[in-house]
Amino acid sequence: MLNETAVAVLEQTGAAEPEKRIRDRGATERAILKAAKNLLAEEGFQNFGINAVARRAGCDKQLIYRYYGGLDGLVEAIGADLGNWVKDRIPEDTGGMFLLTYGDLMERLSLLFLEALREDPLMRRIVAWEVSENTEQVKRLSEARSKALGQWLDRMRGSLTPPKGVDVAAVNALIFASIQHLVLAAAAGGQCAGLLLKNGKDWEKAATALKRLVRGVYG
Amino acid sequence: MLNETAVAVLEQTGAAEPEKRIRDRGATERAILKAAKNLLAEEGFQNFGINAVARRAGCDKQLIYRYYGGLDGLVEAIGADLGNWVKDRIPEDTGGMFLLTYGDLMERLSLLFLEALREDPLMRRIVAWEVSENTEQVKRLSEARSKALGQWLDRMRGSLTPPKGVDVAAVNALIFASIQHLVLAAAAGGQCAGLLLKNGKDWEKAATALKRLVRGVYG
DNA sequence: CCGGTCTGTCACCAATCGGTGAGTAACAGT
DNA sequence: ACTGTTACTCACCGATTGGTGACAGACCGG
Numbered sequence: 466m467l468n469e470t471a472v473a474v475l476e477q478t479g480a481a482e483p484e485k486r487i488r489d490r491g492a493t494e495r496a497i498l499k500a501a502k503n504l505l506a507e508e509g510f511q512n513f514g515i516n517a518v519a520r521r522a523g524c525d526k527q528l529i530y531r532y533y534g535g536l537d538g539l540v541e542a543i544g545a546d547l548g549n550w551v552k553d554r555i556p557e558d559t560g561g562m563f564l565l566t567y568g569d570l571m572e573r574l575s576l577l578f579l580e581a582l583r584e585d586p587l588m589r590r591i592v593a594w595e596v597s598e599n600t601e602q603v604k605r606l607s608e609a610r611s612k613a614l615g616q617w618l619d620r621m622r623g624s625l626t627p628p629k630g631v632d633v634a635a636v637n638a639l640i641f642a643s644i645q646h647l648v649l650a651a652a653a654g655g656q657c658a659g660l661l662l663k664n665g666k667d668w669e670k671a672a673t674a675l676k677r678l679v680r681g682v683y684g
Numbered sequence: 685m686l687n688e689t690a691v692a693v694l695e696q697t698g699a700a701e702p703e704k705r706i707r708d709r710g711a712t713e714r715a716i717l718k719a720a721k722n723l724l725a726e727e728g729f730q731n732f733g734i735n736a737v738a739r740r741a742g743c744d745k746q747l748i749y750r751y752y753g754g755l756d757g758l759v760e761a762i763g764a765d766l767g768n769w770v771k772d773r774i775p776e777d778t779g780g781m782f783l784l785t786y787g788d789l790m791e792r793l794s795l796l797f798l799e800a801l802r803e804d805p806l807m808r809r810i811v812a813w814e815v816s817e818n819t820e821q822v823k824r825l826s827e828a829r830s831k832a833l834g835q836w837l838d839r840m841r842g843s844l845t846p847p848k849g850v851d852v853a854a855v856n857a858l859i860f861a862s863i864q865h866l867v868l869a870a871a872a873g874g875q876c877a878g879l880l881l882k883n884g885k886d887w888e889k890a891a892t893a894l895k896r897l898v899r900g901v902y903g
Numbered sequence: 904c905c906g907g908t909c910t911g912t913c914a915c916c917a918a919t920c921g922g923t924g925a926g927t928a929a930c931a932g933t
Numbered sequence: 934a935c936t937g938t939t940a941c942t943c944a945c946c947g948a949t950t951g952g953t954g955a956c957a958g959a960c961c962g963g
Contacts, residue, residue, distance in 0.1 A: 488909080488910050488911075488958090488959060488960075489910090490909080490910065493910080493911085509816060509817065510816070511730075511816070511817060514949095514950070514951075515950085515951060515952080516949075516950065516951075524911075524912090525911065525912055525913075526951085526952085527911080527912080527913090527952095527953085528910080528911070528912095530952080530953090531910090531911095535951090535952090536951090593812075593815050593816045594816075595869065595872060595873065596812050596815070596865070596868040596869055596871075596872045597728060597729070597730070597812045597813075597816050597872065598728065598730065598872070599872050599873060603872075604873065607873060611877070611878055614877070615878065631896070632889055632892065632893050632896075634878070634879055635879055635889045635890055635892070635893035636893045636896060636897065637877065638866070638876050638877040638878065638879035638890070638893070639862045639866060639890070639893055639894060639897055640862070640897075641877045642861070642862045642863075642865035642866045642869065642876055642877060643858045643859070643861045643862030643865065644861075645865050646815070646861035646862065646864050646865035646868075647857065647858060647861045649815040649865075650814065650815055650861065652815075653814060653815045653816065653817070653818050654814060654818060654823065654826060657857050657861055658830070658833070658856065658857040658860045658861060659830055659834065659853065659857065660853050660854055660857035670851055670854045671854055671857075671858070673851065673854070674851050674854035674855045674857075674858055675858060677850070677851075677855060677901055678855060678858055678859075678897060678900065678901055680900075681897065681899075681900025681901040682896055682897055682900040707928090707929060707930070707939080707940050707941075708940085709939080709940065709941095712940080712941085733919095733920070733921075734920085734921060734922080735919075735920065735921075743941075743942090744941065744942055744943075745921085745922085746922095746923085746941075746942075746943090747940080747941070747942095749922080749923085750940090750941095754921090754922090755921085
């Protein structure tokens with residue numbers, strides 16, 4: 466992919482000639498980052514490499530080394546970009562319902578997280594990457610993701626206090642783990658543990674089951 | 685790796701010379717399959733390829749094509765071998781406790797599955813593979829795994845009937861999803877959703893949280 | 904106008920990948 | 934002992950990978 470501007474020029478002139486790309490480091494850096502994110506989201510981490518990113522960004526891989534210090538730096542940039550995930554996912558109201566109890570809150574958060582993950586292929590790929598490898602790259606990415614998720618949870622929690630006598634951290638980890646694996650398995654193979662997850666009806670079943678699970682522990 | 689017999693000869697003679705491997709197709713086939721399983725379990729699916737398997741098996745990759753019809757056939761053989769997972773994991777008694785209710789059963793099954801997955805690196809890699817890729821290879825492997833898991837569940841269930849009014853399939857899918865993701869995340873990074881999972885104490889917390897989750901839905 | 908810096912391109916490297924065709928050595932049957 | 938089959942090895946293929954050094958052209962300050 467060429468710079469947006471360069472593409473525009475090409476389309477205007479209709480020239481088949483290379484028509485020289487614009488010298489704009491900022492734009493190129495952005496194009497590389499965008500290409501990397503799209504590539505990771507669409508193809509997964511399997512074929513995520515310098516060559517593939519450069520190919521998709523329409524520039525030489527040398528520029529990735531220069532501007533990002535190689536793939537590692539680029540991955541780190543993706544991680545930093547993940548910080549924006551928080552503010553994109555914060556609804557202003559509470560959906561018209563009052564969150565009186567911790568159970569209300571967790572039910573709402575679970576469903577929101579389920580929905581958000583279903584609609585975010587990049588985040589899914591990152592989660593899958595996390596459980597498949599343990600390189601430095603992934604560690605940093607994982608760190609950024611959990612940090613973003615933590616921020617999101619904090620913002621949403623408000624002033625509600627968790628119940629006593631329950632290991633909230635462990636229980637919530639299990640709940641979020643179930644959501645993540647459910648969505649990942651569905652995205653990969655259309656089912657999870659024999660449960661089909663294709664059409665909206667299937668997902669409704671999963672959502673009510675999730676509600677039941679949450680309500681079971683948090684009343 | 686050479687044939688077991690060839691290794692024995694090598695060790696006896698102490699020869700540094702190549703000392704010709706034994707011509708035993710059956711043994712070679714077994715060596716290849718074993719090498720493939722170990723490689724997948726130890727290194728993960730990332731570097732799982734014809735060359736790597738042949739290198740580890742100590743034979744030429746040509747033999748993998750001949751005996752298994754390439755990597756696909758070899759993966760299929762691994763899948764078929766997964767059928768043995770069932771009988772390896774069936775305890776004879778119920779651990780000294782009576783399983784009177786469906787809740788009793790599911791609590792026990794959850795904990796057993798958690799334990800089994802924690803101690804089975806090959807199975808973990810396969811699960812991680814399933815949620816990361818969607819090739820034919822993985823599909824078949826996934827099929828074999830879910831079939832084995834289904835068999836295991838059937839054997840363990842006995843004659844207990846699930847409660848009415850609950851979408852058992854969906855709820856159980858969520859429960860098993862939570863276990864799988866928990867174990868995968870722990871194996872990869874030592875934590876899951878911020879919850880540390882390193883020493884036995886951590887795992888006990890997770891286990892009690894899991895029990896609480898199960899008991900919450902199934903009483 | 905000239906020299907240096909910045910942006911981008913290209914050619915090349917060794918290593919590895921999956922895959923194949925040809926050859927060699929050990930065995931079994933006669 | 935000769936023959937054919939089986940088990941196995943080796944050398945090579947084209948493609949792709951991550952990585953580097955050299956070069957060309959646009960831009961800017963003097």
